[in-house]
Amino acid sequence: MSQLRVLHLITAAETGGAETFLCRLLSRLPRECFKSRVVCMVRPGHVGGRIRALGIPLATLGMRRGLPSVGAVRKLMEMLQDFQPDVVQTWLHHADLLGLVAARLAVESNLVWNLRNSRLDAAPWTTRAVVWLCARLSRLPEAVLTNSETARDQHRALGFRPRRFEVLPNGIDCGEFRPDPAAREALRKEFGISPETPLAGMLARHAPMKNHAGFLRAAALVLKELPEARFLLCGTGVTQVNRELMAQVNQAGLRGRVILAGYRQDAPRVLNALDALCVPSAYGEGFPNAAAEAMSCGVPCAATDTGDAARVVGDTGRVVPPNDEPALSRALVELLTLPPDQRTALAGRCRERIATEFSLDAAARAYASFYEELTGRR
Structure with missing residues (x-):
């Protein structure tokens, strides 16, 4: 044929x-x-x-x-x-x-x-x-x-x-997006982040629907509970030359606590460096690729209930209402403070969910x- x-x-x-x-x-x-x-x-x-x-x-x-x-x-x-x-x-x-x-x-x-x-x-x-x-x-x-x-x-x-x-x-390509301890170590070293530092991240282009401002406000609340936490943001337009974004960083009191890494072609390495991924979208999501990619790497997600985020995350992470920064910060703190044995078990469940369903x-x-x-x- x-x-x-x-x-x-x-x-x-x-x-x-x-x-x-x-x-x-x-x-x-x-x-x-x-x-x-x-x-x-x-x-x-x-x-x-x-x-x-x-x-x-x-x-x-x-x-x-x-x-x-x-x-x-x-x-x-x-x-x-x-x-x-x-x-x-x-x-x-x-x-x-x-x-x-x-x-x-x-x-x-x-x-x-x-x-x-x-x-x-x-x-x-x-x-x-x-x-x-x-x-x-x-x-x-x-x-x-x-x-x-x-x-x-x-x-x-x-x-x-x-x-x-x-x-x-x-x-999601579960061969490309997979747990990689060596990538975690290398990327943290690249950004000057110690292995023990709680690190939450956001991978999204700079656009209103992605809600970087909401993530930064939630991050400021996380620091009140976890002063040692740091935050890594990657995506098109997510750099220090973005005046709007830098103003939001300064307004949230996050200077020195946030890394703006711009567009990266090594998303699997970036995701492996994280302890939790945040998907704070205010609206407009369909299928949240970043959440599924992170989960395939064994990284749990805190996401807003937009698009099919709840369907993707299931019981392997936290899903909160859109534009609720206190709820989002609590979800991030919960994921960032998991004991090692619970973190390992959750990482396995995250990856299994993507490999099985997505x-x-x-x-x-x-x-x-x-x-x-x-x-x-x-």
Whole structure:
């Protein structure tokens, strides 16, 4: 049987959750069964290079953010006509809309939307308009996928009524994200943190929904209980040149207690250095990748009840209401002060939960099965 041809259209290929998961998914879809291509609406970033390193062709439409382009539609139509995909898989709202227009004009293929974020509180009006339009057109794709039950339910509340609505959770590479005592020692040495120092961290790009300000306020409360604690923040825009973030650090009285490490390509090493990961999102989460990655490394999480965080964390960490810094600080203190035997046992439960329920292999099998069933190949 010939390979099933899948063209993935995504807004960008930077460091977001959707882009990262697409790259990981492509690394596990069997090449003998699937022939994949990726098209970015704008210029690709970090993840684009990783996709190309897999041997997957990646092209760009050269669009500018926030600006529609008739030329981009024509260019995408030419790519579709050249590749003749069995499935056009689009990722995120803008790509969903563009893919719908181009695919319907250019080829006969199965169009599948993929929705990730669950709320649009701080989204610009242009994005809200795209989402509104997608909701009205949501019966046109053959199917709509999402990575979380929360995103599915909240898109239904926004008016999405697809013919087929499926939840396919993200998956974590448990071989890449694994307990690594040597990495823990090396990274702590890099940042000048002793092995005994309680260390909590946050791995997220700087954006309102990620709620760095809330994390810093919670960290200040943690220091009242654990003066020796330190805090490590990594992600795009999380550096000392970020004036807004530095003002929040100073306002919380955390100068000298917080390390702002910026974007890191060694997330497994960073996570292994932590005693607890914090996911303080105020809104907008779908599937919290950072929490699942930390758990796969044996690091417990304190997370706010946004998206499917409670579903991922289960009974291996702490889940608190959004924007409740006292509750978040108490959760962090509980995790940072666990006795060694309890910490070891909890680390094992964290990793087992991800390996059992949210592994990358399981996610790839789910996508492969979905594409094959959709196209009648199974």
